[in-house]
Amino acid sequence: MLQIASKAPPPTGNRSADARYPGFRGGVCRSPIRYRHRWHRDLLIQAALDPEIDVMEPAETDVPGCVAFVVRRAFRRILVVGVHDNSLRPEIVAQEPAVLVVRTTVLMEPFLSAARAVWATRHCLIAASDRVRILAHLDRVPEAELHDLAALVRAPADGVDTVLGMACSGELSISLSDGICPQTKVRRRRPLPAVEVGSSL
Template identity: 35%
Template sequence: MSDRRSERRQGTPRTKKRPATPLTRNTLIADFLTICELDPEIESLRAPADPAEFRVGDCTIEHIADFEIVRDGQSFLVDVLTDEDLLTHPLRTAAIHGLAAEDGRHFSIETAASIRAEPRFMTVRLIMACRRTPVTAGDRVRILHQLDEVGTMRLVDCAGAVMNTQDGVAAVLALACEGLIAIDISRPILPETQVRRRRLPFTDPFSF
């Protein structure tokens, strides 16, 4: 018995799990821009933002945020930081309790915890996975036309208008990647997920 035990102990040692690779700032920025692209409430985005002054205690700090986002006509300043960069950010403490620039623009900090929060992060990944799905002209017109007629539909019902694409849901989500359809990315992708037409970023030349 002792010989057998010694043979078992001399077996191949179990491989240890490698620690997760820390996310880089470029990766977080790419994730953040994808979220902004799919967020129907964001009207425009500019990088970097115009310089802003912040009153922190008795000091005035001038800072250039990574992005300036316009949502419902209101401008927001956003910095995207890794956990390490957050420790040395000059506005970190003040931003915890809410911070606005002297000109009124609200300032916030996005980190891996907020950018990759669930279920939004998984929903964004599922939508972007369909961006290369080819949607025929016929399916495209049928999907958009029924949304024009009804307004808001369940995802499963909207996908039912697809005739030429094998995966109707993927066809609808592909149009969301093009900015033609709005989906609430804060919720999981479910049959009852609400979809609607998104406002076109350009003027319709045929509108009278």
């Protein structure tokens, strides 16, 4: 996640327009995160698949024209703000340190296409027996390759889609630095940290 950039026009508050931009839900999201543009969604997808991010939640801070959300990485809370290219740095008033991610960075290939391909499997139906075999294998070894885990899935289910679907739900973490290939590294994701009722992250 990167650097500086922009300011976009603030949302109009039109209810019918807002209805077209539903809250983003991912395996590490505590509650839906609102967004307004397709590239905002891509940023949220990439964050949800980031192995270093334990939790995502909506930001309490409003950053007009930007998508803003809070992540937790290694017990540190960080405000992530997605900003347009070639504009002024937005004004941010927040308790957390802020990281600005520019649109160009979000849309970089091959990471963009790899993240979208993984996220396309989020509705894949996963048999309980396949889930148990995959998780049990990752209890025995700290890391496995995608093709080895896919081989554990019983027909007629698609093994690769099953593993990637588990990454979308937050059960597994995958490395997308080299795209999706048979040797893509897969680990078991840390359990979502518990939060006491009435407390923040």
